[in-house]
Amino acid sequence: MGTAKALAYMHSSDSGCIRHGSINPSNILVDHNFMPKVSRFSLSRALTIEYDYDDSVVVHMHYSDPTFIQCGLLTVKNDVYSFRIILLELITRKLSTYDEDCQLTDLVILYNKAYDSDNSGAAMFDKYITAAEDVILLEDIGKLAIECTKLGPDLRPTMKEVAERHEILKISWGKAIQGR
Structure with a gap:
C-alpha cells in the first residue's frame, strides 16, 4: 500500500506528473520498519510538453x-x-x-488462466500465506491486479484509485481479523 501511495503521489504531484518508468522489485526498498520506499528514479520522466519521446529507456521486459x-x-x-x-x-x-x-513466463497470463478456469486465483496463491481466513483478501488483491494489467491502458485504474482500493482492503481485512 505504501508503494501504491508513493506512485499515486508522483502521478498527481502539485509540481507535475512524474512517471517512474522502472517499477520492479529491485527499485522498491524496505526500511527497518518494513515500510516500502520507491527508489531509482534515473529512468523517471516528467510529463511535459517538451518531453522527447525518442529517449531510450532501459526496461525490465517482464515488468x-x-x-x-x-x-x-x-x-x-x-x-x-x-x-x-x-x-x-x-x-x-x-x-x-x-x-x-528463454521463454517469458508471463505471470499475468498464468494468473488469468487460473482465474478464468476456477473463477478464483486461489490455485495460484502461495500455500505458505494462504490461511483460510485470508483467501478473501488475496482474491480481492488478485482481482485488482487483473484490472491493473489489462492490455488497454484506458481500461486500467489510476494509481490513486489503486491506493484507495488498497486502503479499503486494509480496513476490511482489519475488521475481519478483529471479528475472529
Missing part, C-alpha cells in the same frame, strides 16, 4: 507494460501495470521471468 514495449510511450498507466506484476508475485510467490528456454 514492462506490453503497450509501452510496442509504442515506446511512457505513461502513468505503465507504472500501474508494472506495480501489479509485483503484487501478483507477492501473492503467488512466483516470478514473472524467463524460463530455462
Whole structure:
C-alpha cells in the first residue's frame, strides 16, 4: 500500500506528473520498519510538453507494460501495470521471468488462466500465506491486479484509485481479523 501511495503521489504531484518508468522489485526498498520506499528514479520522466519521446529507456521486459514495449510511450498507466506484476508475485510467490528456454513466463497470463478456469486465483496463491481466513483478501488483491494489467491502458485504474482500493482492503481485512 505504501508503494501504491508513493506512485499515486508522483502521478498527481502539485509540481507535475512524474512517471517512474522502472517499477520492479529491485527499485522498491524496505526500511527497518518494513515500510516500502520507491527508489531509482534515473529512468523517471516528467510529463511535459517538451518531453522527447525518442529517449531510450532501459526496461525490465517482464515488468514492462506490453503497450509501452510496442509504442515506446511512457505513461502513468505503465507504472500501474508494472506495480501489479509485483503484487501478483507477492501473492503467488512466483516470478514473472524467463524460463530455462528463454521463454517469458508471463505471470499475468498464468494468473488469468487460473482465474478464468476456477473463477478464483486461489490455485495460484502461495500455500505458505494462504490461511483460510485470508483467501478473501488475496482474491480481492488478485482481482485488482487483473484490472491493473489489462492490455488497454484506458481500461486500467489510476494509481490513486489503486491506493484507495488498497486502503479499503486494509480496513476490511482489519475488521475481519478483529471479528475472529
